[in-house]
Amino acid sequence: MIKKSLAPLALGGFGIGMTEFVMMGILPDIATGLNISIPQAGYLISAYAVGVVVGAPTLVSMLGHRPPRGVLVWFMLMFAAFNALSAFAPNFHTMMLFRFLAGLPHGAFFGVGAVVATRLADKGKEAAALASMFSGLTIANVVGVPAGTWLGHHMSWRLVFLIVAAIGLAAALMTQKVIPYFEGKPRAGLAQDLRIFRNPKLWLALGITSIGTGGLFAWLSYIAPLLTEVTHFHADMIPLIMTVVGVGMTAGVQFGGKLADRVHPLRAIQILLASMIVLLLLNAVLASSQAAMVMLAFGVGANALALGPSIQMLLIEHSREAEMLGSSLGQSGFNIGNALGAFLGGIPLILGFSYASPQWVAAGLAGAGLVLALAMQAHARRSVRALA
Incomplete structure (x- = not known):
């Protein structure tokens, strides 16, 4: 059960998760609608990811000193506006611009929201509160993404972005009504905020996020051809298996929150990355078994999202002088991992290896x-x- 004061953060996460991941499902429909190729349409995914990487530190640096509730409202209004504009994009270049702009508030919302969630949490339940926020993103993969994919196929992909915009608007209104008012921290100046990057532990935390989670994206980017070409599932089964992944993510983020409240976040990350390596290697070894791959779809999804609360806690811990800026870097790191995992996972396929080969790359990234x-x-x- 999500605490009432955390519900707006979960709803915002639901909208963000839907707009980010539904793109994979409706890409052919967008390509047809804008009269472009599917590879060209794929650049729209990259444009959004670049927006996340750029927007997270930039917007938080500009607005992180202001009262958090108002900042979250503005981020959701931006998110709603640019997704609504995406629904009316007349051509590819305009759509690219709107997808980039829609990505700007993504990481910033999670960065500020993570700090707010820890302030609203009961003592000793900070990571569980973060899990509640991220549960919106995972539920989006169970409900929002399949529903959006169906609407995109059978009605209009433009309608999907309008629905996402409506969710963003609802999250903004709910944030204003439900989340209590906190004073912003006095601004020490951008130069002062940027001093957090002198901390080598913060860089290590960012490296863990960007490289370790690359294992998830190397697995996820090529899971469809793996399941159809190696495991020999019918293509119609892929949406169902992706729903299994989403259910795993939802369960995993709750488990990850509880784990990070019981042990130090760094220790939780070590445990989860070690188990991730095992699961990804099993994907490569057991790729021909349909039963095993369904179970592993749940397991990898759960394991990957269980990392989220611990990573956010670690980033906040090592950026106390500018905790909202540090926290926002988590989503930048995840999206770098997205790009890194997809790129490196594709190399063995280019070299002519089987669709199971990206799983070895994925395990290597988790190992790194x-x-x-x-x-x-x-x-x-x-x-x-x-110091001793």
């Missing part, structure tokens, strides 16, 4: 994230010894 997490722990131990 684990190495960074262990390095971060070693750095912390050296710092403690230096």
